[in-house]
Amino acid sequence: MAKNHITLFYDVVSPFTYMGLECLGKLKTYYNADITLEPFFLGGIMETTGNKPPAAVPNKGAYMKLDLIRYAAITGVPHKHPSMFPAFTLPTQRLLRVIKAQEPDRLHEASLALARAYFVEDRDIGQPAVMVSALEFLGKGRVQQWLDVDCKSPKIKEELVAVTKRAMENGCFGSPWWEVKRGRDGKEDKYFGCDRFEHMAEFLEVPYPGLRAFTEYPKSKL
Amino acid sequence: MAKNHITLFYDVVSPFTYMGLECLGKLKTYYNADITLEPFFLGGIMETTGNKPPAAVPNKGAYMKLDLIRYAAITGVPHKHPSMFPAFTLPTQRLLRVIKAQEPDRLHEASLALARAYFVEDRDIGQPAVMVSALEFLGKGRVQQWLDVDCKSPKIKEELVAVTKRAMENGCFGSPWWEVKRGRDGKEDKYFGCDRFEHMAEFLEVPYPGLRAFTEYPKSKL
Numbered sequence: 534m535a536k537n538h539i540t541l542f543y544d545v546v547s548p549f550t551y552m553g554l555e556c557l558g559k560l561k562t563y564y565n566a567d568i569t570l571e572p573f574f575l576g577g578i579m580e581t582t583g584n585k586p587p588a589a590v591p592n593k594g595a596y597m598k599l600d601l602i603r604y605a606a607i608t609g610v611p612h613k614h615p616s617m618f619p620a621f622t623l624p625t626q627r628l629l630r631v632i633k634a635q636e637p638d639r640l641h642e643a644s645l646a647l648a649r650a651y652f653v654e655d656r657d658i659g660q661p662a663v664m665v666s667a668l669e670f671l672g673k674g675r676v677q678q679w680l681d682v683d684c685k686s687p688k689i690k691e692e693l694v695a696v697t698k699r700a701m702e703n704g705c706f707g708s709p710w711w712e713v714k715r716g717r718d719g720k721e722d723k724y725f726g727c728d729r730f731e732h733m734a735e736f737l738e739v740p741y742p743g744l745r746a747f748t749e750y751p752k753s754k755l
Numbered sequence: 756m757a758k759n760h761i762t763l764f765y766d767v768v769s770p771f772t773y774m775g776l777e778c779l780g781k782l783k784t785y786y787n788a789d790i791t792l793e794p795f796f797l798g799g800i801m802e803t804t805g806n807k808p809p810a811a812v813p814n815k816g817a818y819m820k821l822d823l824i825r826y827a828a829i830t831g832v833p834h835k836h837p838s839m840f841p842a843f844t845l846p847t848q849r850l851l852r853v854i855k856a857q858e859p860d861r862l863h864e865a866s867l868a869l870a871r872a873y874f875v876e877d878r879d880i881g882q883p884a885v886m887v888s889a890l891e892f893l894g895k896g897r898v899q900q901w902l903d904v905d906c907k908s909p910k911i912k913e914e915l916v917a918v919t920k921r922a923m924e925n926g927c928f929g930s931p932w933w934e935v936k937r938g939r940d941g942k943e944d945k946y947f948g949c950d951r952f953e954h955m956a957e958f959l960e961v962p963y964p965g966l967r968a969f970t971e972y973p974k975s976k977l
Contacts, residue, residue, distance in 0.1 A: 592928035
C-alpha cells in the first residue's frame, strides 16, 4: 500500500501539541505514514490570525484543563499545567529549526524532551539554560553553540517566519496543525488539535485504534 | 447495570448541536442513558462569557466548515451552511421550552425538525411561519398559539434565562453542552461539542462504537 504522509506544524508551548508529539510514533505505525516535523511560532499565528487562547474565556480555559486531565487519564500521558504559561518559545522554536537542519533524525526526540520539560517537569523552556539541560543528550556544548550562534542567524529566523506564514496560508490558526497526504491518490486534508485522529483514520482508510492505543504509558480510569 | 444520565443543554442555531441531536438516539442506547433535554439561548452565553464564534477568526471559520463536511461524510448527517447564519433563535428556544412543558416526549423530535429546517432545508428558524411549518406534526394551530401566547409569558422567558444561567454556572461556554452522570457511582462529568463521544464512553465504561455508528444515514468516503 502506498505510504501516506503527515506533516506536523507545531510549537511546544501548546499542551495538545505535547499530546500530539507523544502520540506521533503510534500514529506513524497505525496510519502507515512518513512524518515531517515543522517547528513554527504559535505566538505569531495567534497575533496574525487574531485567534485567542482558550483561557481568554474563563469557562473555556477551565474546560480545557478538565479536557487535558481526561486526555491524560485515557492516554496515560502525564500532564501538569505549567506555572509559567504561556512560555515565550520564540528562542525554543528557533532552536528546533536548527536541530531540524543539524540533527533531523532526532527532531522528534528533541521536541518531546522540551515539551516534557515544560508539561511534566514544569520548567520554563523559553530559558536557554533549561533548553541546554533538557537537550543534554545532543551534547551540552553543541546546544549552547546552536543557541549562541545558529539561532541568531538571519537564515534560521527567516525560516521560522516563513514556515509559520506557510502554515497560516494553508489555513492554520493554532498548534498542533496536521497536513496529511493520502498515498493512494495524493489527496490532501488538514486537521487542528488532537481530537481528529478518528477522522484522519477515515481519510487514510485505516482502522481507528482508539485513543488508548496511541501511547504506551499506563492508563487510568476516569 | 445502573442507568446513566445525560443532560443536553442546547440551542438549535449551532451546527454541531444539530449533529448531536442526530446522534442522540444511538447515544442513549450505546451509553445506557436516560436523556434530559434543556433548550437554552446560545446568544446569551456568547455575550455573557465573552466567547466568540469560530468565524470571528477567518482561518478558524474556514476550518469549521471543512470539519462539518467531514462529519457529514462520516456520520451521513446532511449539512448545508445556512444562508442566514446565525439565525436569531431567542423565539425558537422559547418555543422549545414551551414544547418541553406541553409535549415533553416530543421535544427531541421537535428540536430535530427545527434543526433540519435550518441546516438541511436552509430555512430561517427564527421566523414564526417557518417554526409553524417545521412543527406541523404538533398541530399548526397549537404551535401558533404557543408562539402567540405561551412564548410571551414571563414564566417561559424567565425559565429560558434561568436554564441558560445554570449551564454557564456549570462551566458552559457554547452549544452543545453535555452533563453526564454515571449510574454506577453518581460521578458527574461535562463535555462541550460533538467530539468527545469517545471520552464520554470511557467515563461511562461502555465500548466506544466509532463515529459511523451514531446514525443510520448512509455514509460516504472522505
